[in-house]
Amino acid sequence: MSRVAHGDLLLYNPLSEAQIDEAIGLLDLKQGARVLDIACGTAEVLRRIAARWEVEAIGYDSDAAQIEQARAPGLELLVADEPPSGPFDLAVCIASSHALGGFPEALGRLRDLVSPGGQVLLGEGYWRREPSPEYLDALGGATADELSDYGGLFAAAEAAGLAPLWSCVSTETDWDRYEWTQVLNAERHGGQELLERAAAARRRLTMPGGRDTLGFALALLRRS
Numbered sequence: 001m002s003r004v005a006h007g008d009l010l011l012y013n014p015l016s017e018a019q020i021d022e023a024i025g026l027l028d029l030k031q032g033a034r035v036l037d038i039a040c041g042t043a044e045v046l047r048r049i050a051a052r053w054e055v056e057a058i059g060y061d062s063d064a065a066q067i068e069q070a071r072a073p074g075l076e077l078l079v080a081d082e083p084p085s086g087p088f089d090l091a092v093c094i095a096s097s098h099a100l101g102g103f104p105e106a107l108g109r110l111r112d113l114v115s116p117g118g119q120v121l122l123g124e125g126y127w128r129r130e131p132s133p134e135y136l137d138a139l140g141g142a143t144a145d146e147l148s149d150y151g152g153l154f155a156a157a158e159a160a161g162l163a164p165l166w167s168c169v170s171t172e173t174d175w176d177r178y179e180w181t182q183v184l185n186a187e188r189h190g191g192q193e194l195l196e197r198a199a200a201a202r203r204r205l206t207m208p209g210g211r212d213t214l215g216f217a218l219a220l221l222r223r224s
Contacts, residue, residue, distance in 0.1 A: 001197060004189050005182040010044050013095040013123055014170040014178035014216050020045060023121060023218055026166055029053040033089035036060075036113060039096035043070035043077060043120075046092065050074050058084060062099075080121040094123030094218070103147055107160035111223050120162055120221040126153045128215040135213050138204035154215060154224065162221040170216040179205055 006012050011020065024045075029035070031054045040059030047070075050057040060069050062076040068075045078084065081099075091113045093099075095107065100106035103124060110120045127149050136142045148156060148175040154164050170178075179201060186198035204210050 001186075001194055003011040003063075004194060005197060007181065007185040007188045009181055010042075010179070012041050014175045015094075015123065015218055016171070016174050019168050019170075019218055020048065022104065022168070023166070023220060024049050026220060027090065027119060027121070029055055029119075032056060034058070034087075035090045035092065036086070036088045037092040038083055038085060038110075039072065039093070040077070041066050043067075043072070043075055045094060046075060047072060049090075049092070055089075058088075060084065073155060088113055088118060089115060090119045090121065092121045093120065093192050095125075095216075097122075097124055104156040104160065105155075107157055109160060109217060110221075111161045114223050116118045116223055118223045119165075119224070122157070122217075122219045122221055124153060124217060124219070126150050126215045126217055127213065129209060129213050131213050132207075132209070134207060135204060135210060138200045138207070138210075139214075140200065147214075150215065150217065154219070157219065157221055161224045163224050165220045165222055167217055167219040169218070172211065175211070175216075 011157040012180045025037055033055045035049055035057050037056045037059035040046050040061050043059045046057050046059045058076045060080040062081050067079050091110050093110055097106035099102050125147050127147050131144055183198045183201050186194040
């Protein structure tokens, strides 16, 4: 369902390509550095990192179809549920903390995946305002403690031994493009589950405060 709903979106998250490219340009990677992309999907971010830096690029995902679609020269892509052995110089985890146990547990695992002084490029959701019970229900039965607010996100990173170096957040324009593209694709392809997914997203986006509840931050972190 996720592949169908995202359709031709290059990024499976509400960030712009410009934000991703800016973050990649701010990385500090030596030639031959080991880079891991966790739950990489179509490996779009990993491909951009490999094009900018001369690195050993490794990605993994549990979705074999996405890995097959993403295969490209210079990328080592694995079908797996768990990350390969580290340490790495950079670990990328964008909208994929669920693959490492969810927030905030994923932060400690990310720290352990990189060498001392290594970097983490993290894309994670946060609450812009306290979510209502109706919003959480439309989000698929989520709970408020699954995420933190913006300050809490960075406090959790520091508590896990990851020092924040830089960050940006998704704009409302990027959120609208991301969310409504998925609604459109789900409606056009049909099927009961996809239609229910589209209906829940519409309800969440159009309820009072719906567009002001969930945020998404991209952060560059360094292992202390």
